[in-house]
Amino acid sequence: AQSVTQPDIHITVSEGASLELRCNYSYGATPYLFWYVQSPGQGLQLLLKYFSGDTLVQGIKGFEAEFKRSQSSFNLRKPSVHWSDAAEYFCAVVRNTGGFKTIFGAGTRLFVKA
Amino acid sequence: GAVVSQHPSWVICKSGTSVKIECRSLDFQATTMFWYRQFPKQSLMLMATSNEGSKATYEQGVEKDKFLINHASLTLSTLTVTSAHPEDSSFYICSLSGSGAYEQYFGPGTRLTVT
Secondary structure, X not given: OOEEEOOOOEEEEEOXXXXXXXOEEEOOOOOEEEEEEEOOOOOOEEEEXXXXXXXXXXXXXXXXXXXXXXXXXXXXXXXXXXXXXXXXEEEEEEEOOOOOEEEEOOOEEEEEEO | OOOEEEEOOEEEEOOOOOEXXXXXXXXXXXXXXXXXXXXXXXXXXXXXXXXXXOOOEEOOOOOOOOEEEEEEEOOEEEEEEOOOOHHHOEEEEEEEEOOOOOOOEEXXXXXXXXX
């Protein structure tokens, strides 16, 4: 069965420091992978997506993610974190067999300290 | 991307009553809509998928007679929680998807509290 694992429940980084949020997926076919961010009082917002092609994808707000098939990973990175990046981040994979369904990871809460 | 609104943003109701939550796409024709439930500090759990013009498909374990979904048009979907109980208290989120696309556009969510 398809699944998404985000090993870190929460992460704390200092403002200006680099960030990497981990995501591992289990999916038999070529996955469609996403990262979403959820800020308090706001809906989930798409940060970036990977369908095919270049395995390093750029997203909004300075985020990027790298698809590594050999490691079944799709880690999210940002070189310099801003206080406004504090939020909940969800990795997701789309299953397109028997209907379109998005499977979300449990999420990683990012705390940013001054 | 699409702009999605939900109404109300929060609601408190008494046990046994029904509550309707609206999800509107303000600028996008949505052939598919999704309803999720999110418990505190947990991920999104898909409740049901609805396609315009057809009945919703409910996920295993979701009571379709309790959570009524109506995809009335390409811009409106409603979720009605019937005979609500305190255990139905949760954060309900809708999302939209266009035909052929895998991206979803999410509403801001509705906080339901049943007393």
